[in-house]
Amino acid sequence: MGQSETKIKQTEKTVKSQTSQTKQSEKTKKKIQSKKKKVKDTPQLLYPAVFRYPNKNQTNENEEIFIKGSFSDWKPLKMSRSEEDFSLIMNLPQGEHEFQFVTKDDKTVIDPNQDVIQKNDQLYQVLNVKEPESMLLSSSDLGSVLSPNEMSSEETKKKESKSQINEDEDEEEGYSQKFPTYLSYSKKPPKIPPQLRHPPKALESSLDSSLLAVPSHVVLSHLYTITRDDVAIYSCTNRYKKKYYTIVLYKPLGN
Known part of the structure:
Protein backbone atom coordinates (compact mmCIF):
# COMPACT_ATOMS: atom_id res chain seq x y z
CA MET A 1 0.00 0.00 0.00
CA GLY A 2 2.82 2.44 0.83
CA GLN A 3 4.52 2.02 -2.54
CA SER A 4 1.26 2.55 -4.43
CA GLU A 5 0.57 5.77 -2.49
CA THR A 6 4.03 7.13 -3.28
CA LYS A 7 3.56 6.31 -6.96
CA ILE A 8 0.22 8.13 -6.97
CA LYS A 9 1.81 11.18 -5.32
CA GLN A 10 4.66 11.19 -7.84
CA THR A 11 2.22 11.02 -10.76
CA GLU A 12 0.21 13.89 -9.25
CA LYS A 13 3.39 15.98 -8.95
CA THR A 14 4.35 15.29 -12.56
CA VAL A 15 0.85 16.21 -13.73
CA LYS A 16 0.96 19.45 -11.72
CA SER A 17 4.39 20.34 -13.12
CA GLN A 18 3.21 19.65 -16.66
CA THR A 19 0.09 21.80 -16.19
CA SER A 20 2.18 24.65 -14.74
CA GLN A 21 4.57 24.41 -17.69
CA THR A 22 1.69 24.50 -20.16
CA LYS A 23 0.22 27.53 -18.37
CA GLN A 24 3.57 29.34 -18.49
CA SER A 25 3.95 28.54 -22.18
CA GLU A 26 0.45 29.86 -22.84
CA LYS A 27 1.27 33.06 -20.92
CA THR A 28 4.46 33.57 -22.93
CA LYS A 29 2.54 32.99 -26.17
CA LYS A 30 -0.05 35.55 -25.13
CA LYS A 31 2.67 38.07 -24.27
CA ILE A 32 4.34 37.56 -27.65
CA GLN A 33 1.01 37.94 -29.43
CA SER A 34 0.19 41.11 -27.48
CA LYS A 35 3.60 42.58 -28.36
CA LYS A 36 3.03 41.77 -32.03
CA LYS A 37 -0.38 43.44 -31.88
CA LYS A 38 1.13 46.54 -30.28
CA VAL A 39 3.77 46.71 -33.00
CA LYS A 40 1.07 46.40 -35.66
CA ASP A 41 -1.23 48.92 -33.99
CA THR A 42 1.43 51.60 -33.55
CA PRO A 43 1.20 53.98 -36.53
CA GLN A 44 4.33 54.13 -38.66
CA LEU A 45 5.66 57.54 -39.57
CA LEU A 46 5.44 58.30 -43.28
CA TYR A 47 7.44 60.87 -45.21
CA PRO A 48 6.65 62.29 -48.67
CA ALA A 49 8.91 60.93 -51.41
CA VAL A 50 9.05 62.26 -54.98
CA PHE A 51 9.90 59.94 -57.87
CA ARG A 52 10.98 61.52 -61.18
CA TYR A 53 11.88 60.07 -64.54
CA PRO A 54 13.05 62.43 -67.33
CA ASN A 55 10.72 62.87 -70.29
CA LYS A 56 13.18 62.02 -73.06
CA ASN A 57 10.68 61.76 -75.90
CA GLN A 58 8.54 64.90 -75.57
CA THR A 59 7.07 64.55 -79.06
CA ASN A 60 5.43 61.21 -78.27
CA GLU A 61 2.31 62.16 -76.34
CA ASN A 62 1.21 58.53 -75.94
CA GLU A 63 4.29 57.54 -73.98
CA GLU A 64 3.54 56.39 -70.42
CA ILE A 65 5.90 55.51 -67.59
CA PHE A 66 4.98 53.39 -64.57
CA ILE A 67 6.76 52.72 -61.30
CA LYS A 68 6.67 49.53 -59.24
CA GLY A 69 8.53 48.67 -56.08
CA SER A 70 8.56 47.13 -52.64
CA PHE A 71 6.20 49.84 -51.41
CA SER A 72 3.48 48.80 -53.91
CA ASP A 73 3.96 45.00 -53.76
CA TRP A 74 5.59 45.38 -57.18
CA LYS A 75 2.36 46.50 -58.78
CA PRO A 76 2.83 49.21 -61.48
CA LEU A 77 1.63 52.72 -60.64
CA LYS A 78 1.12 55.29 -63.37
CA MET A 79 3.21 58.46 -63.14
CA SER A 80 1.98 61.95 -64.00
CA ARG A 81 3.44 63.40 -67.17
CA SER A 82 4.73 66.95 -67.67
CA GLU A 83 6.90 68.63 -70.28
CA GLU A 84 10.10 67.87 -68.39
CA ASP A 85 9.51 64.56 -66.60
CA PHE A 86 7.20 61.90 -65.22
CA SER A 87 6.58 62.24 -61.49
CA LEU A 88 4.79 60.53 -58.62
CA ILE A 89 4.52 61.52 -54.95
CA MET A 90 4.06 58.85 -52.28
CA ASN A 91 4.20 58.70 -48.47
CA LEU A 92 6.80 56.07 -47.51
CA PRO A 93 8.22 54.83 -44.19
CA GLN A 94 11.84 55.37 -43.23
CA GLY A 95 14.37 53.02 -44.83
CA GLU A 96 15.57 51.77 -48.22
CA HIS A 97 13.03 51.09 -50.96
CA GLU A 98 13.79 49.25 -54.21
CA PHE A 99 11.83 50.18 -57.33
CA GLN A 100 11.85 50.09 -61.13
CA PHE A 101 10.64 52.39 -63.89
CA VAL A 102 8.76 50.41 -66.53
CA THR A 103 6.94 51.16 -69.78
CA LYS A 104 3.56 49.93 -71.03
CA ASP A 105 5.20 46.71 -72.26
CA ASP A 106 6.70 46.07 -68.79
CA LYS A 107 10.14 46.98 -70.10
CA THR A 108 12.50 48.27 -67.43
CA VAL A 109 14.04 51.69 -68.04
CA ILE A 110 16.87 53.12 -65.96
CA ASP A 111 17.47 56.67 -64.82
CA PRO A 112 21.28 57.06 -64.66
CA ASN A 113 20.98 60.02 -62.29
CA GLN A 114 19.74 57.74 -59.48
CA ASP A 115 21.31 54.88 -57.51
CA VAL A 116 21.19 51.49 -59.28
CA ILE A 117 21.80 48.00 -57.85
CA GLN A 118 21.78 44.56 -59.48
CA LYS A 119 19.98 41.54 -58.01
CA ASN A 120 19.25 38.21 -59.71
CA ASP A 121 20.35 39.58 -63.09
CA GLN A 122 17.91 42.50 -62.77
CA LEU A 123 18.53 46.19 -62.24
CA TYR A 124 16.79 48.03 -59.43
CA GLN A 125 16.93 51.61 -58.29
CA VAL A 126 17.09 52.45 -54.60
CA LEU A 127 15.60 55.31 -52.64
CA ASN A 128 16.72 55.87 -49.06
CA VAL A 129 14.02 57.66 -47.07
CA LYS A 130 15.48 59.46 -44.06
CA GLU A 131 13.91 61.36 -41.21
CA PRO A 132 13.96 65.13 -41.82
CA GLU A 133 16.63 67.00 -39.89
CA SER A 134 14.08 69.51 -38.56
CA MET A 135 12.39 66.69 -36.60
CA LEU A 136 15.65 65.66 -34.88
CA LEU A 137 16.92 67.41 -31.75
CA SER A 138 20.69 67.73 -31.72
CA SER A 139 22.88 67.49 -28.62
CA SER A 140 23.48 71.23 -28.68
CA ASP A 141 19.73 71.80 -28.64
CA LEU A 142 19.38 69.37 -25.74
CA GLY A 143 22.01 71.26 -23.80
CA SER A 144 20.22 74.53 -24.40
CA VAL A 145 16.93 73.29 -22.91
CA LEU A 146 16.21 75.35 -19.81
CA SER A 147 14.41 74.48 -16.60
CA PRO A 148 10.99 76.13 -15.91
CA ASN A 149 12.53 78.74 -13.57
CA GLU A 150 15.26 79.60 -16.05
CA MET A 151 12.71 79.71 -18.85
CA SER A 152 10.52 82.17 -16.95
CA SER A 153 13.47 84.43 -16.17
CA GLU A 154 14.57 84.26 -19.79
CA GLU A 155 11.08 85.18 -20.98
CA THR A 156 10.89 88.14 -18.59
CA LYS A 157 14.24 89.40 -19.90
CA LYS A 158 12.98 89.15 -23.47
CA LYS A 159 9.77 91.00 -22.59
CA GLU A 160 11.72 93.75 -20.83
CA SER A 161 14.05 94.16 -23.78
CA LYS A 162 11.09 94.34 -26.20
CA SER A 163 9.30 96.92 -24.06
CA GLN A 164 12.51 98.97 -23.84
CA ILE A 165 12.82 98.92 -27.64
CA ASN A 166 9.19 100.01 -28.05
CA GLU A 167 9.63 102.86 -25.57
CA ASP A 168 12.76 104.08 -27.35
CA GLU A 169 10.99 104.03 -30.71
CA ASP A 170 7.83 105.78 -29.46
CA GLU A 171 9.31 108.63 -27.41
CA GLU A 172 7.56 111.40 -29.37
CA GLU A 173 5.07 109.85 -31.79
CA GLY A 174 3.75 106.38 -32.51
CA TYR A 175 2.08 103.59 -30.58
CA SER A 176 2.22 103.35 -26.81
CA GLN A 177 0.34 101.91 -23.83
CA LYS A 178 -0.67 105.30 -22.40
CA PHE A 179 -4.10 106.87 -22.84
CA PRO A 180 -3.91 110.40 -24.30
CA THR A 181 -5.60 113.27 -22.47
CA TYR A 182 -7.74 114.17 -25.47
CA LEU A 183 -10.85 114.93 -23.37
CA SER A 184 -9.32 118.14 -22.05
CA TYR A 185 -9.16 119.90 -25.43
CA SER A 186 -11.92 118.14 -27.39
CA LYS A 187 -15.28 119.74 -28.13
CA LYS A 188 -18.41 118.61 -26.38
CA PRO A 189 -20.63 116.29 -28.41
CA PRO A 190 -23.78 117.88 -29.90
CA LYS A 191 -27.14 117.33 -28.24
CA ILE A 192 -28.47 115.77 -31.43
CA PRO A 193 -26.62 114.26 -34.40
Missing part, protein backbone atom coordinates in the same frame (compact mmCIF):
# COMPACT_ATOMS: atom_id res chain seq x y z
CA PRO A 194 -26.47 116.62 -37.41
CA GLN A 195 -28.34 114.21 -39.70
CA LEU A 196 -31.34 114.29 -37.35
CA ARG A 197 -31.64 118.10 -37.13
CA HIS A 198 -34.08 118.54 -40.02
CA PRO A 199 -36.99 116.13 -39.66
CA PRO A 200 -40.09 116.46 -41.90
CA LYS A 201 -41.96 118.17 -39.04
CA ALA A 202 -39.53 121.11 -39.12
CA LEU A 203 -40.51 121.91 -42.72
CA GLU A 204 -43.45 124.12 -43.58
CA SER A 205 -46.67 122.33 -44.48
CA SER A 206 -47.71 122.34 -48.11
CA LEU A 207 -50.11 120.46 -50.37
CA ASP A 208 -47.59 120.37 -53.20
CA SER A 209 -45.67 117.12 -53.01
CA SER A 210 -42.82 118.52 -55.07
CA LEU A 211 -41.93 120.93 -52.25
CA LEU A 212 -41.43 118.10 -49.75
CA ALA A 213 -38.17 116.26 -50.20
CA VAL A 214 -37.90 112.53 -49.58
CA PRO A 215 -36.89 112.01 -45.92
CA SER A 216 -33.50 110.55 -45.25
CA HIS A 217 -33.43 106.98 -44.02
CA VAL A 218 -31.70 108.03 -40.80
CA VAL A 219 -34.71 110.06 -39.59
CA LEU A 220 -37.17 107.19 -39.96
CA SER A 221 -38.64 105.54 -36.85
CA HIS A 222 -37.20 108.21 -34.54
CA LEU A 223 -39.36 109.85 -31.88
CA TYR A 224 -39.02 113.66 -31.75
CA THR A 225 -40.25 115.68 -28.77
CA ILE A 226 -40.52 119.42 -28.15
CA THR A 227 -42.26 121.55 -25.53
CA ARG A 228 -43.79 124.94 -26.40
CA ASP A 229 -46.43 127.03 -24.63
CA ASP A 230 -47.20 124.27 -22.12
CA VAL A 231 -47.78 121.79 -24.93
CA ALA A 232 -45.67 118.67 -25.53
CA ILE A 233 -45.38 117.69 -29.18
CA TYR A 234 -44.36 114.19 -30.30
CA SER A 235 -43.70 113.25 -33.91
CA CYS A 236 -42.47 110.18 -35.79
CA THR A 237 -41.87 109.52 -39.49
CA ASN A 238 -42.22 106.04 -41.01
CA ARG A 239 -42.26 104.49 -44.44
CA TYR A 240 -44.86 102.23 -46.01
CA LYS A 241 -43.69 100.80 -49.35
CA LYS A 242 -42.90 103.96 -51.42
CA LYS A 243 -44.80 106.44 -49.25
CA TYR A 244 -43.73 108.32 -46.14
CA TYR A 245 -46.07 109.46 -43.38
CA THR A 246 -45.51 111.54 -40.24
CA ILE A 247 -47.67 111.29 -37.11
CA VAL A 248 -47.79 114.30 -34.76
CA LEU A 249 -49.25 114.10 -31.25
CA TYR A 250 -50.02 117.25 -29.20
CA LYS A 251 -50.40 116.86 -25.45
CA PRO A 252 -51.13 119.74 -23.03
CA LEU A 253 -49.02 119.96 -19.91
CA GLY A 254 -50.18 120.70 -16.40
CA ASN A 255 -53.65 120.15 -15.01
